[in-house]
Amino acid sequence: MNPQTIRELIEQGLPGARADVQGDDGVHFEATVVSDAFRGKLPLARHRLVYATLGTRMGGEIHALQLKTLTPEESGAAG
Template sequence: MNADTIKTLIEQGLPGARADVRGDDGVHFEATVVCEAFAGKLPLARHRMVYATLGDRMGGEIHALALKTVTPDEDAR
């Protein structure tokens, strides 16, 4: 697994999302995801939305994913 693949999966799974994914050991990653669909949702719900785009890869190919999830307005601040 690599950061580019994770970025693609997140952006395809959350239409309109923009993801910046980093990680160089192949199993531990960190991502900032900006998505309008996060508006009005608590952080846990936002994280679940991102994890849903990755499916069974979480806990398998992706051992750990640290997330920062924000709306475009929050990102602009």
Template sequence: MDANRIKTLIEDGLPGARADVQGDDGVHFEALVVCEAFAGKLPLARHRMVYATLGERMGGEIHALALKTLTPDEHVRQQERG
């Protein structure tokens, strides 16, 4: 599994999402996922939404995925803070 494939799976599974996925060992990855559908949801629910896009690959082809999940507004505010 590579970072680009994970990015595609997340973006295809969460309409309107933008994902930035990093990782170079093939099993451990980090992702920033920005999606309007996260609005009003707690972090655990957001993470579950992302994991659902990856299905059975989690725990198999993808051993670990560290997630940061933000709404577009949260992402803008975070960038403004630097």
């Protein structure tokens, strides 16, 4: 698994989302995801939305994924 593939999976699963994924050992990754879908949701619900885009890869091909989830307003990218 590589950061580019994870980014694509997240962005396909959350239409309109922007993801920046880092990780160079192939199993541990960090991602910042900006999406309107996070509006009004608590952090755990936001993380579940992202994990859902990755399905069974979580815990398998992706051993760990550290997430930062933001709305466009929270990221400063609004407007």
